[in-house]
Amino acid sequence: MSPRPYQLGARRVRIDDSRRKIIDAARALLTESSSYTTFTMDAVAKKADVARATIYYQFETKIGLIEAVCDALAEDGQMSELASAFMNPDPIEALTIFIACFARFWNSDQLVMRRLRSLARLEQEVGAVISARDERRSSGLVVLVGRLSDQHFLAVEPDRAVQILFTLTSFETFDSLAADNLSMTEVEGEILAMAEVIWRDPKKTRLTDTP
Secondary structure, eight states: OOSHHHHHHHHHHHHHHHHHHHHHHHHHHHHHOSSGGGOOHHHHHHHHTSOHHHHHHHHSSHHHHHHHHHHHHHHHTTGGGGHHHHHOSOHHHHHHHHHHHHHHHHHTTHHHHHHHHHHHHHOHHHHHHHHHHHHHHHHHHHHHHHHHHHTTOBSSOHHHHHHHHHHHTSHHHHHHHHTTTSOGGGGHHHHHHHHGGGBOOTTSOOGGGOO
């Protein structure tokens, strides 16, 4: 029997280990750097103790590396659980889950999140990466607000509801409320309380029942 499958498997493990090592180095560098100009491929290579060519082989570009760091943060923040919000038939419960998921996500590595979003304001390509991910959050809110509207629970116009929720679920809002003494998950209740302005209690008069 050919040993090739085993060899490929071993190589896959080495690639995965190398990839993780580089991502961890990039996150550490973002945390430690006092200047965003020091976040370069050369600096990451030195931090990870790998050749610069290895980083390009794994990620192709600096933006590819940034994307991988964002994906790693999403994995750490258990963003896969966000799917449960869209599977929940109750629109208010769905939004509650959505907010909880982002509280956990933003809390997964608050300092790296803060540095990435600051870097996005300085570098256009990084800004495009972060903007694309924010757009996914906005698209998800459009779906959930649509469900509230379909069931006549909205207390404001749909576009306005999406705008409010997009602001409330942003990293900047969570980061501002958490300050230095609270975690993102500890301010989740405050975010949810503010979000409740967009919907009516389903046990009370619905929007369509008002004169």
